[in-house]
């Protein structure tokens with residue numbers, strides 16, 4: 246069994262840097278790395294679904310508040326050698342769970358397992374949960390309630406072959422659950438992807454941002470939060486880090502107070518959001534109110550092509566339906582109109598389309614200047630960038646197909 250200095254909470258003066266893994270959705274790791282570096286962390290490594298850093302527990306807890314593109318902040322508790330579930334139980338039971346798990350609390354166990362002896366993905370969670378609870382009964386005479394809610398203490402295991410790494414999940418439910426989207430409309434973009442898309446666009450709030458087809462308003466709301474430098478995690482109050490044994494309420498309050506101080510004084514350039522459905526605009530407005538940014542967003546009910554554009558040029562992004570998700574394959578005409586709209590009304594702007602599907606991209610009949618892959622709701626998507634100069638329209642759809650060869 247290998248361990249690396251067991252966690253002890255509360256956050257005493259002795260709070261060493263610990264191995265910390267911050268997870269994210271596939272395709273978001275470069276944006277997460279950028280965020281972590283901006284916050285002053287050196288990244289030890291990056292893979293498809295996460296970035297590894299060293300952080301004190303206090304720093305790791307603060308990341309819950311600051312990161313926009315992450316799912317979970319995990320801190321290593323122990324590494325164990327185990328070839329099968331019996332060995333997992335035996336080795337895990339030797340760990341000092343009584344230092345971190347509140348026997349009067351509620352525990353969830355999650356895992357990502359690739360071990361030849363495991364065929365039922367729930368089984369390792371159950372064995373690890375049994376090891377933790379049995380240890381606590383022995384040491385404290387009491388065990389926590391356990392279940393799958395992930396809204397209190399969460400222990401996560403990453404098990405490959407005969408090595409399992411056990412983490413304390415300091416976040417709980419994914420950070421993409423910011424808490425403002427009380428009213429989701431059709432096919433909303435996940436908040437973390439919206440934040441990464443805006444980072445890819447280089448959005449800072451200095452230039453106007455127009456979001457026709459806004460749905461439940463995620464892109465506009467994330468933009469307003471970013472422009473105001475509002476810590477995205479402040480909107481939510483419940484994090485797993487506050488449920489582990491000895492978590493300090495005053496430290497957490499201090500972290501929140503510090504995060505609150507970072508709010509920018511200046512308001513961003515206009516953010517305009519519109520949708521053809523009144524219900525969508527109503528949902529967007531309510532979500533923006535919950536997020537505390539409704540005063541920064543101008544809403545309109547209209548066709549995307551009638552969205553009022555400010556005189557100053559900026560960025561315009563369309564995230565319309567792309568068939569696969571909404572079961573509608575008669576979208577070619579809409580994409581043709583989107584191309585016309587960009588060409589005829591948005592000269593001097595930078596246009597973006599978030600979509601999936603070669604025929605739809607070709608139907609834009611515009612030259613793509615950059616394409617960036619994203620995975621949204623398990624669908625391969627692209628953020629397409631269009632520099633909208635006069636005369637940028639190609640003559641035929643087929644001219645544009647070469648631009649789409651590596652697209653989905």
Ligand SMILES: C[S@@+](CC[C@H](N)C(=O)[O-])C[C@H]1O[C@@H](n2cnc3c(N)ncnc32)[C@H](O)[C@@H]1O
Nearest residue numbers: 433434458459460461462463521548549564565
């Ligand atoms: C995929 S959803 C947008 C999701 C949004 N990005 C979010 O995160 O909630 C597409 C939206 O486009 C809107 N829409 C469809 N056709 C439109 C049109 N011609 N003009 C304006 N909006 C339209 C739909 O009402 C829907 O809300």
